[in-house]
Amino acid sequence: MQLHYSDDDLAFRDEVRAFLNASLQESVTEKVRLALPLEKTDYENWHAALHARGWLAPNWPKQFGGAQWTAVQRHIFEEECALANAPRVVPFGLTMLGPVLQKFGSPEQQSYWLPRILNGDDWWCQGYSEPGAGSDLAALATRAVRHGDHYVVNGQKTWTTLGQYANMIFCLVRTDSEVKAQEGISFLLIDMNTPGIEVKPIVLIDGSAEVNEVWFNDVQVPVENLVGEENKGWTYAKYLLTHERTNIAGVGFARAGLAAVKRLARSEYAGEKPLIESPLFAARLAEIEIDLMAMATTNLRILSRASAGQAPGIESSMLKVKGTVIRQSINDLMRRAVGPHAVPFISEVLEDSMQIPDAVRNGRVSMQYFNNRKLSIYGGSNEIQRQIIAKTAFGGGR
Amino acid sequence: MNFELTDEQRMLQDTLRRMLASSQGSAWQPLAEQGVFAALFSEQYGGLGGSGFDIAVVFEELGRAATIDPVLDSALLCGWLIAEVASETHSELLADIVSGEVQLAFAHTEPASRYALSHVETTIEQRAQQQVLNGQKSVVVNARCAGYLLVSARDEAADDRNCIALYLVPANCSGISMYYYEMSGGGQAAEVTFENVAVSSADCLSADALPAIESAVAAAVVAQCADTLGAMETVMSMTTDYLGTRQQFGRPLATFQALSHRVADMLIELEQARSAVILAAGHLDADPVTRDLHGSAAKNLVGRVGQLIAEESIQLHGGIGMTDEYQLGKYARRIIMADHRFGDIDYHLERFIELGKTPGDF
Numbered sequence: 108m109q110l111h112y113s114d115d116d117l118a119f120r121d122e123v124r125a126f127l128n129a130s131l132q133e134s135v136t137e138k139v140r141l142a143l144p145l146e147k148t149d150y151e152n153w154h155a156a157l158h159a160r161g162w163l164a165p166n167w168p169k170q171f172g173g174a175q176w177t178a179v180q181r182h183i184f185e186e187e188c189a190l191a192n193a194p195r196v197v198p199f200g201l202t203m204l205g206p207v208l209q210k211f212g213s214p215e216q217q218s219y220w221l222p223r224i225l226n227g228d229d230w231w232c233q234g235y236s237e238p239g240a241g242s243d244l245a246a247l248a249t250r251a252v253r254h255g256d257h258y259v260v261n262g263q264k265t266w267t268t269l270g271q272y273a274n275m276i277f278c279l280v281r282t283d284s285e286v287k288a289q290e291g292i293s294f295l296l297i298d299m300n301t302p303g304i305e306v307k308p309i310v311l312i313d314g315s316a317e318v319n320e321v322w323f324n325d326v327q328v329p330v331e332n333l334v335g336e337e338n339k340g341w342t343y344a345k346y347l348l349t350h351e352r353t354n355i356a357g358v359g360f361a362r363a364g365l366a367a368v369k370r371l372a373r374s375e376y377a378g379e380k381p382l383i384e385s386p387l388f389a390a391r392l393a394e395i396e397i398d399l400m401a402m403a404t405t406n407l408r409i410l411s412r413a414s415a416g417q418a419p420g421i422e423s424s425m426l427k428v429k430g431t432v433i434r435q436s437i438n439d440l441m442r443r444a445v446g447p448h449a450v451p452f453i454s455e456v457l458e459d460s461m462q463i464p465d466a467v468r469n470g471r472v473s474m475q476y477f478n479n480r481k482l483s484i485y486g487g488s489n490e491i492q493r494q495i496i497a498k499t500a501f502g503g504g505r
Numbered sequence: 506m507n508f509e510l511t512d513e514q515r516m517l518q519d520t521l522r523r524m525l526a527s528s529q530g531s532a533w534q535p536l537a538e539q540g541v542f543a544a545l546f547s548e549q550y551g552g553l554g555g556s557g558f559d560i561a562v563v564f565e566e567l568g569r570a571a572t573i574d575p576v577l578d579s580a581l582l583c584g585w586l587i588a589e590v591a592s593e594t595h596s597e598l599l600a601d602i603v604s605g606e607v608q609l610a611f612a613h614t615e616p617a618s619r620y621a622l623s624h625v626e627t628t629i630e631q632r633a634q635q636q637v638l639n640g641q642k643s644v645v646v647n648a649r650c651a652g653y654l655l656v657s658a659r660d661e662a663a664d665d666r667n668c669i670a671l672y673l674v675p676a677n678c679s680g681i682s683m684y685y686y687e688m689s690g691g692g693q694a695a696e697v698t699f700e701n702v703a704v705s706s707a708d709c710l711s712a713d714a715l716p717a718i719e720s721a722v723a724a725a726v727v728a729q730c731a732d733t734l735g736a737m738e739t740v741m742s743m744t745t746d747y748l749g750t751r752q753q754f755g756r757p758l759a760t761f762q763a764l765s766h767r768v769a770d771m772l773i774e775l776e777q778a779r780s781a782v783i784l785a786a787g788h789l790d791a792d793p794v795t796r797d798l799h800g801s802a803a804k805n806l807v808g809r810v811g812q813l814i815a816e817e818s819i820q821l822h823g824g825i826g827m828t829d830e831y832q833l834g835k836y837a838r839r840i841i842m843a844d845h846r847f848g849d850i851d852y853h854l855e856r857f858i859e860l861g862k863t864p865g866d867f
Binding site for chain 1: 506507508509510558745748749759762765766768769770772773776777778779780781783784786787788799802805806854855857858
């Protein structure tokens with residue numbers, strides 16, 4: 108065993124740091140650091156900068172314009188981005204749809220859609236969940252009926268993240284109701300500007316409006332937008348869920364969050380002493396830091412096995428649970444760190460959040476706390492992950 | 506960066522696992538014959554290994570099999586102490602430790618020292634023509650089988666009162682009395698009293714032994730954590746096997762979600778513990794602050810995970826988990842009692858905070 112980065116890895120890290128230093132604008136990193144909402148153009152500019160460097164799609168093979176990095180390189184990149192308060196890369200096109208098209212799409216679909224993901228022509232969102240299909244995704248009811256050279260789609264999707272910015276949505280739709288639920292599902296690419304589509308924001312408990320409901324009313328979709336075969340969509344969706352989850356542990360986010368808690372705890376005072384010297388606060392902080400050190404190593408162990416060609420199995424479920432619990436506990440500490448200043452409700456609907464006085468702006472950490480309750484719910488709730496882990500432990504296979 | 510064992514370490518692991526699975530009672534002789542103790546020492550001290558990962562591989566297997574032999578306290582802890590302070594003057598004794606010929610015990614903990622390594626009240630005094638030891642030592646593991654005791658003491662007359670001296674004393678010296686007992690986690694220990702025990706200056710291995718004690722205890726922390734990891738692995742497989750076969754309400758316990766989700770959490774934490782052991786083992790040869798930071802992180806995390814897995818495995822087994830006849834109890838006691846050695850979760854959390862900074866790469 109050898110725990111340290113190789114010289115090549117360290118050189119790569121320097122390269123990443125230099126790039127981040129040169130490419131990130133402080134006006135944007137400040138928003139990320141303070142968890143203020145980003146504009147659509149903030150995301151687009153960041154994608155463009157990464158694309159110009161050839162780093163927008165670390166997980167794609169070179170033939171499709173990806174960087175094809177090793178697992179350790181991806182880990183370094185994600186961690187450095189988080190520590191530098193870079194905007195996140197919007198994952199729907201890059202880490203979700205891209206690999207599905209590369210594996211199951213037709214050559215025509217690959218050559219048309221993949222470059223458009225990289226150069227920013229399309230902003231994708233995900234149409235999976237429905238009001239009646241959450242953890243039980245196969246219960247989805249949005250119907251697509253074929254009429255000649257197009258499908259007619261009717262139904263409703265929900266929890267569509269950043270759907271307000273998207274011009275394209277990839278959807279799971281029911282194309283056969285007579286068979287077992289999983290066997291009647293297809294994977295469709297739908298233009299959001301098609302007549303009959305309506306997007307409505309859902310305001311969340313932190314006042315943010317990052318997720319949406321999407322309605323489909325007699326929406327016509329050309330048949331060439333079907334990915335793979337009709338009624339095989341469940342296979343593609345599962346592929347999407349079990350692959351490309353290297354960042355599921357969120358180590359970089361957790362590291363950045365822990366650093367933020369420490370900064371706060373040094374500047375906040377509990378009586379005569381900085382909060383970080385309070386024994387109880389220091390103990391809470393240290394326990395989380397110890398958990399995070401171990402989780403970062405678990406993540407690296409799993410990544411290095413994945414680079415050696417072993418498919419991730421229950422390990423990604425383990426990382427999902429532990430990673431989200433750690434990040435939520437960091438948000439909990441952050442809220443406690445600012446004490447009474449946690450109480451102002453700083454909704455992103457406020458016109459110009461940057462004008463708010465510092466003491467009031469600290470209320471933002473409560474919004475992050477509430478917002479990140481989503482972590483243990485989305486992407487397969489932590490209970491679904493425990494079910495997967497237990498099933499494997501009891502010999503139920505993968 | 507890589508997380509693979511070397512070929513030698515993998516062979517050692519395989520050999521140990523096979524050997525310990527079939528051995529009953531003491532495994533000391535077979536361990537010695539297989540050269541297992543040599544894996545705990547570097548070539549400089551007559552061994553064939555001595556890295557944190559070598560130590561972790563050996564103790565994970567000893568924990569997995571719940572071996573009761575004093576490999577940790579005698580071979581590793583006392584061996585490392587002698588290697589640190591007296592490898593030249595006592596090279597024969599060190600060779601006998603590496604070959605398993607001789608057993609020792611480290612008489613250091615005292616009734617009032619708790620986990621502090623620097624708290625020593627036992628004294629060494631010059632009286633007429635000889636030096637005498639006086640004091641009381643607690644939980645001296647393996648005292649009954651030890652040919653020699655390694656005794657820490659303060660020299661009342663020394664210039665630097667912060668110095669702790671280390672003496673090598675034959676266990677049968679007159680003036681030494683012992684009260685023996687079995688330990689809950691396996692093995693035996695004693696309360697040892699020194700009453701005017703006469704020693705010579707040649708018996709003094711070091712007049713300033715604290716850095717060596719800290720170094721040897723750091724290795725013992727890695728070993729103890731790896732031992733607990735191995736014991737937890739056995740407990741997990743016992744628990745999943747039991748839940749998969751035991752039927753209630755007409756179906757296996759494994760099909761009850763209230764139970765299976767707890768198993769999932771135990772498995773997640775087991776992987777956390779494995780990572781913590783890897784970090785501690787990988788930093789055993791680092792500077793003392795980095796070494797102890799990772800040692801404390803591991804001892805704290807493994808202590809917490811150990812308690813979770815020991816308590817949950819008993820609960821998930823139900824009544825059978827409470828019986829002495831069933832093997833689970835032996836493992837649960839070993840895991841819980843490990844937290845009472847070389848500093849518990851609170852001691853190590855406080856030390857982690859003291860040592861402070863976030864380490865470089867991790």
